[in-house]
Amino acid sequence: MKAARRPEVRLPELTAWEGGELEADGDYDGLEFADLDLTGQGGGGARFMDCALRRCVLDEAGLGKARFLDSLLDGVRGVGTGLAGASLRDVELVDARLGGVQMHGAVLERVVVRGGKIDYLNLREARLRDVVFEGCVLVEPDFAGAVLERVEFRDCVLRGADFGGVRMSDVDLRGVAELTPARGLEGLAGAVISPAQLLDLAPAMAAQLGLRVLP
Template identity: 65%
Template sequence: MAKSKSVEREARRPEINLPELRTYEGQGLEPDGDYDGLRFEDLDLGGEDGAGATFLDCGIYRCALGETALGRARMLDSVLEGVSGVGTRMENCELRDVELRDARLGGTQMHGARLNRVLVRGGKIDFLNLRQAKLTDVTFEGCVLVEPDFGGARLERVTFRDCVLRRAELHQAQLKDVDLRGVTELDIATGLDRLAGAVISPDQLMELAPAFAAQIGVRVEG
């Protein structure tokens, strides 16, 4: 009888074809605003209130987003490149067909967010809060994630390539078709038992072996 083989389903990448963008000439952001086909470039949007806004076919380049309120915002078929800031509030937002490139963010609040066909490429994100979020077809590529919190989140078809994943929180997370083999530094702070549904490399297994042993109460002595 032939042995059954597990099949990892790869994350689908976003397909974005931005139209010719018009330069945004407004003043800041507006709650529940409607932004379509616009280029936001080299703007300081820190502290602005764009809660509930919709960004469709937009390019956001090198903008400051420190403490910007984007809760419940919808970003669709859009690119964010070189954005930076601490304390960006994106709770319960929706990102669909989005690329986030070379971001420098800290303490971004995305609990309850919905990410579908999202590519996070390059950059560094510290203390990313994705508690209770839903990630489907998400790729992290060439980026550094420091203490990301996936507590209670659902990850399906999520791929990590050439990434650093440092002190990740997986408490009560649900993983399905999650590929961690491309993580160059894999450090799980909590939730080792939630790795069911993920695939790791043999080398990663050896690195995690002491933590797995401690998880089940096994003492390893020479």
């Protein structure tokens, strides 16, 4: 079992962002976005390098294909944030409160998601490598068709996940509470689970195999 490599985010001295709205394909380097309402703003294809987003509102923000590199997202919140095809590398996402985040086709590498709650996270066809979910609550996340390599779930709630067509390698699910996949039980191949989790999954596995369990 190979452990995930965690990011080492060391931000330089940051400059407060005093610009207007985000720009598509914008280039943001060494900036701090704090307590801003970015609702509906369009930063598709933008590049955030050595940046911090703190307590920002991201409702319906359009950040498709944006790149977050060596950055911190702390206390962000929003519904319907668009991050399809985005790239996150060496990023920490801390205490987020998000719902309906669209991250299908995204690439996450050396990312830690710590604390907070994310509802209906769409990671269909995404690629996750060296990603750690730690102390967070994920409600009905959609991993269908995703590739997960060296991904760890530590002290997490993972409720009603879709693992249909997922490919896993060195994925540690032993720290998950309520491991009850809504779909795609076969997608757990390649993951590591605990004996207690195996017992919890036994009824679903028997049903999938067409087994009848009688006294």
